[in-house]
Every structure is written in structure tokens, then in C-alpha cells.
Amino acid sequence: KAGVTQTPRYLIKTRGQQVTLSCSPISGHRSVSWYQQTPGQGLQFLFEYFSETQRNKGNFPGRFSGRQFSNSRSEMNVSTLELGDSALYLCASSITGQETQYFGPGTRLLVL
């Protein structure tokens, strides 16, 4: 079956702009989590959505937000981009959240 897909794969934005990233989970998976990966901080948890509700949230500012649709697809939005937001953004899906997490290929965001 198809894996986790993320679009777009690459993005270049300038400071102050906003960006929306999309994640389509594996069919049947209802939990979608987002992670930010940077060379300095490693992988950090952003938030998790389950059945269209944000169930858990990491320690990121309110500029980072997300949502989940009824088909379990999820979007992540970053407003007022800063240089430090340059990173690889990964989403992961699982059936309910407590099983194997399957990751997508990521969206690489560069903020200039």
C-alpha cells in the first residue's frame, strides 16, 4: 500500500512570508504527527492530530499551526517565517498513534 506522502518536497520562502505543508497518511491511519529536523536541534515534535483534533503539542511558538481533515490528511502552516524555520519537516502516520510510526520523505524548507 502507498506510503506517507508529503507535498511539496522543496520550498524556498523569504522572511515574513507564510507557508503551508501537506501530508497524506497511509490509508487507514488516523494519527498524523509533525516533526522538525535541523542540524542543531535534531528531530523535535511539533504536534499530533487524531480524528481531526490536535491531541498533543510540542514547544513551538503559535506561528506553527496545523489541522487535519476528515480523510486524515493533515496540513501544517507556519506564519511570519524566520530564518531559523529553515528545516526538514517530516510527518508521520500511525493507526492510532501508539504503533509503528511511518514517516514521509519530508518537505525541505529554506527561508531566505
Place this chain on the structure above:
Amino acid sequence: KQEVTQIPAALSVPEGENLVLNCSFTDSAIYNLQWFRQDPGKGLTSLLLIQSSQREQTSGRLNASLDKSSGRSTLYIAASQPGDSATYLCAVYDYKLSFGAGTTVTVRA
């Protein structure tokens, strides 16, 4: 706050040698532990998941152990191959995955 540490940070071995990767975590109240592989610029590939009630999990040449009471897990890769070259990440799950910084493995042909 959960802290996950992976030692060593990098490892270089000749082909055929067995690999031993270590992971330690500070809070034993975990639901499970997962090992992932990441190739440069790519996403994460799940290798093994060990439930908190399990001591060991095996898949092919890979074997992972978990000692929850001491906060340790070890990933063994038997008879390494150049295709095993990658960064290996350990992550513990409570309500989210907390990751170590990874061990970058190079297998020399």
C-alpha cells in the same frame, strides 16, 4: 523531560563486521521504543518497534533489545554491508517520539 542519548555518534567498520548501536533514555515511563534509519536528505525508515513489555525484537539481520528499568536499548546489525551505511535513530514514545541525535554508520567495502 525525556532525554535520549545515542553512543557512539559515528562508527566506521569493515564489511562483514557486526554493528552494536546504543541508546539510553532518562524516563522509563515509555509506551514503546523504535529504531529508525535515515539516509542523507531523506525521511525516516522504521526498522524495529519494541513494546515496553518486550525485551527483544528481531527482523532479519537486525535485533534490538530493551531494558526499560535501566533505560537502555541496543540495536545489533549482523554481518554489516555497505548498504547499511546510514544514520540510525532511536526514539522513545510516550505521547510523542523523543529522538536521540543518531549514530552515523559507515560500512567500508
